[in-house]
Amino acid sequence: MNTIVLVLLASFVLFVRTRVLKYRAMIRSLQDHPGSRNLMTSMGVFGLLSPRGFPGNIMEGGLRVWYTKHRDFELYGMDIITSASVFPKPEAVFLVADAAAIKDITTTRARFPKPIAPYAVLSVFGPNIVASEGDLWKRFRKVSAPAFSERNNRLGWNETVETMKDLFENVWGEQAQISVDHVVDVVLPIALFVISAAGFGRRILWKDTLVIPHGHRMTFKDALNVVSHNVFWKIATPPWIMNHLPTPHMKTVRVAFEELAQHMQEMIDARRTAEKKEHYDLFTNLLDANEDELDGSNKLSDKELLGNIFIFLLAEAFYLPEGYLYAVRCTTRCEMNLLTETLAVLYETLRLFPAVIGIPKQAAEDTTLTTQDANGNRVVVPITQGAWVVLQVPGLHHNPRYWDDPYAFKPERFLGDWPRDAFVPFSSGARACLGRRFFETEGVAIVTMLVWRYKITV
């Protein structure tokens, strides 16, 4: 018995010693660049389990930057800082809130590619444009990009207007006052109806969302809503737990995944058997690529088709309501000159509350980034091959070097000349958001129609 305890103790001491030695070597490779030093990492599952972290250098927390904005950068006196941790393995990341450095990173894709491991959760239904790099990403981008044309954005505008009219006339009707518990209850269906109609040629009406279609256990909207909020848990939970653990939540998540797959397959089948029309939507491009027999290089497999359809639906269901959530709240605080100022309001809400707070990249070679310290002195930061570099969106968006009074809500800052490189809610460069214009068109239509007809209060 004593021998077993001794062996366990010795193994533990050896484990800790190896970790500490590796950690020290890693800190040396950072060349003492300023930043925080922690016991536990905040990356991946650890950060999600504790969004706010623990004090005393134990752990920073996965959503730290959401709360601290630019304050950590001010604390260390620089717009590129490091965050290093010992467990579960020694690792360090460079956090960037410097506009010029971010431009440098996003415009040299080969030097700073996207690390795809953190995006594995998004591949539940198959490989896709967001969770891929290299040749695979190029192929997906080539197939999807033409669908986001101005012509299709116009289709998005028209479908948004129709959806809002359907909401006003057939759901809210003549009621003088409408009370909504959560803005997402309204904007999630709108977002789904618009992508369904403009992206996939299937128009959904508000009344359709109340009825579960024959042969289903959940509506399309509810399935996508549950999946988009539980995609991480589905991946983190082994199938035998997911299938057999009798908690109501697990059961709902399992059914939602099965249902979403069935709904998406039905959309594909319906479109395949439909009469061939002159469509220019997203679906046309993806389906044509799936059926592409002449030019094999662009062909999408069935899994890739499903994976990419899912990612476009997810973008619409997840990012978009986030964008509107604050925009609709913020409209209560300002007198809006409708169309002209609506985009400024959307931008200002995305500056203050970006839907994506950290955009990861990984150095493909030993390289450097340039920033400046609090006194304006130029600082060259050495980055070793393999190091993670994360674009800290709230840090950049609250950086007083670029934004006057950065914590204040002032949409008018987007009406004049504004620092474009210091605004990256849609990322930037070759891997920037493909749906940006689509979102902007749709967002302007929704917010304008809402404030044109209703006075909004919280």
Ligand code: HEM
């Ligand atoms: C408020 C709305 C939106 C925001 C804030 C947003 C933000 C972003 C961000 C930050 C990225 C880069 C992600 C990364 O590097 O990991 C991205 C990529 C992407 N977004 Fe959006 N997005 C929005 C709406 C949409 C919509 C409506 C669609 C399509 C229907 C869409 C499609 C995409 C695609 C396909 C990519 C991947 C591009 C690539 O890697 O080549 N997004 N988005």
